[in-house]
Amino acid sequence: MSGGALRLACAGLLSGIAIGVWTTNSHFRPLLDHQRDKAAQCSAARDNLAGLAQEQGKALGDLTLAANARKAEAVKAAGKAKASADIDYTAANRLQQERTGGDQCAAATSIIDKELGL
Template sequence: MNPLQVVPVWCWWLLALALVGGGQQLRVIGLQGDLATERSAARDAGEKLAACRETRGNLLVQVGEQNQALAGLRLAAEERQARAAKAVADARKQAEGDYQAANRLQQERTGGDVCAAAEAVIDRELGL
């Protein structure tokens, strides 16, 4: 008699079913571990994505504020430049008479001492 025939066929089927079921259960347990790892990685990636989006929003707000500040500085610089140009033009108008008098002093030639000649021309310009 064959030793395999000592055990009834239904026991062999039960043993085969237990082995296959146990193997499948081990496989499922391994896949559940992999699934838990992947879920954890996906959750971490989601948290990183949320943090990046929040940082991006903050940076956009800061860039907007900086652009407004730059626009204000640019406007202030243009206003200062316009005021400076007006002040230069006003100063030129006010100094025009003095420039003409200085040019006449330089062009006029008188004999004698240079200081005395300059004094005479200045006195004449001032009406003294």
């Protein structure tokens, strides 16, 4: 093979490689671009879901704190109500134990008025 034929063969080989690269690039570039777009969409969706999960976690924490505060207030109110009821219960027992002569309604009214300071 002479030098000119070798150069022609090399030029043909190089142009074949260039055409092959161009054809492959033309064929696969849209597929690669589509996959890159899908990957970007998936990343954005993942980031969005992570943000939403973080917001939900914070909201759940806030709700738990609010529930605990309401529970503490309810326990406190129940304690006050019991203390108040105990006072009324004691007064009612005293009313039953104090027997005065005559009508029981008049006696109860008299004792209640006395308790109330009337």
